[in-house]
Amino acid sequence: MKYTRFNHLLSAGVLALAVAAPHAALAQTVEEFYSGRTLEMVIGYAPGGSNDSYARAVANHLGDHLPGNPKIVPVNMPGGGSLVAANHIANIAPKDGTVLGLIASTIPLDEQLGTDNIYFESADFNWIGRVASNTNVTFVNASTGVETIEDAMETEVILATTGASSTVAIYPSVMNAMAGTRFNLIMGYEGTGESMLAMERGEADGHSTSLAAVMTSRPDWLTNGAINFLVQYGLNRHPELPDVPTAVELITDPDDLAAMRLILGAVEVGKAVLTAPGVPEDRVEALRRAFDDMLEDPAFIAELEQQRLEISPMSGEDLQAVVAEAGEATPELIARVKAVWPNE
Known part of the structure; x- marks a missing residue:
């Protein structure tokens, strides 16, 4: 048989299907991925205090609203005003939606000011949602x-x-x-x-x-x-x-x-939960919707009320926009903020 361009294209297509077939077979739904897993909630603070309390409350209840109902364990990782935790999530943690975090609300602005030891871009995190503002x-x-x-x-x-x-x-x-x-x-x-x-x-x-x-x-x-x-x-x-x-x-x-x-824009970021950059979009979406559902969970609300913790939520999509806006301040305004911003 004469080998034609059509034969070449047909052979290439068959080969592509053969290569893709195992990957398609291995593709997981969000529920299949999270089922039976244990996630981490990295807390950029020492135990005790409101940041720790908010993060632990989310860890206690978010899994109940995620497909697959994974367990979530809190991991305290204080240091550098929570930069240790932020750098860990950005650069070391898996980019698969199994590591969540709660870090200092000032970090997006810190990044714009050129603070030392920041090895990430805040807008690259996938912001899941805010539980409360941060007076x-x-x-x-x-x-x-x-x-x-x-x-x-x-x-x-x-x-x-x-x-x-x-x-x-x-x-x-x-x-x-x-x-x-x-x-x-x-x-x-x-x-x-x-x-x-x-x-x-x-x-x-x-x-x-x-x-x-x-x-x-x-x-x-x-x-x-x-x-x-x-x-x-x-x-x-x-x-x-x-x-x-x-x-x-x-x-x-x-x-x-x-x-x-x-x-004081950090007040708007508040007590916010994020996950690593590069997490698949379907898992980010699932985390955000689970977070929204959790905020209406009577058990979650009761846990916060017992500790006298407020709820003033913001969606992950809106929070992502707030963080992005931190990079839009004028150079003159950034220069003034930088002049009074502690960096040691």
């Missing part, structure tokens, strides 16, 4: 005699903090630069729990963390007068703290005010 507060022991933010502009206040990339350090540092406060940050504490113990031991005057962390770890401090709240970091006053000024209320320079608003 932060700075507070001190009432015994210090520092009662208001104006007092902190006159008196040095020692704050126990973790790493420079965490909001516990970023927000007070920015306040020093823009509002003239005298916060002295002592870094190296593993998390909010250890920082609060440092306050009780007299090693520090105060701490800066999320309001949710205070409500979770020391709810008695909200009512017994043990601490004074000096400032809250959000665009609006939180209902629990109607008499405590926001950071934006204390900034008068227009350029600084614009920079502070950009910085």
Whole structure:
């Protein structure tokens, strides 16, 4: 038989089908992939505190809403303001949807500012959804005699903090630069729990963390007068703290005010769950829809309410857009933020 171009194409097609057939046979549905698996929830914080509590609550319930109902185990990976966890998820963890994470909400902006030790692009993560926004507060022991933010502009206040990339350090540092406060940050504490113990031991005057962390770890401090709240970091006053000024209320320079608003965009990222870059689209979609369903699960809601944790959700798609917007700030605005951003 004469070998023609048609014969060549036919042979190539048969070969292609033969090669593709085993792969088609091995293709898995999302349910088949997740069935019987154990996933990891990497938490960029030490045990204790609201970030850990939120991440563990998601780990406890998300699998119930994923096809295949996999188990999810929490893995604490603190360090570098959660950069250790973020770099792990981006560069070491499998890109198959078996590793989730909760990291510092400031990291997308940190990346734009050129912070050291960031080996990823935040927009490359697949953002699954947000459980709650992230109002932060700075507070001190009432015994210090520092009662208001104006007092902190006159008196040095020692704050126990973790790493420079965490909001516990970023927000007070920015306040020093823009509002003239005298916060002295002592870094190296593993998390909010250890920082609060440092306050009780007299090693520090105060701490800066999320309001949710205070409500979770020391709810008695909200009512017994043990601490004074000096400032809250959000665009609006939180209902629990109607008499405590926001950071934006204390900034008068227009350029600084614009920079502070950009910085407080981390409040919008909040307590968010993500997975690695490169995860197949069908698994990302399944994770996002399972996350949405979990937010309406009475058992999940009850677990958060028991710990006095708020729910103010955002979908994975909207969260992905918020993170992408962090890269759209003007060079002039980024330069101003960078000038006040802690990097050591």
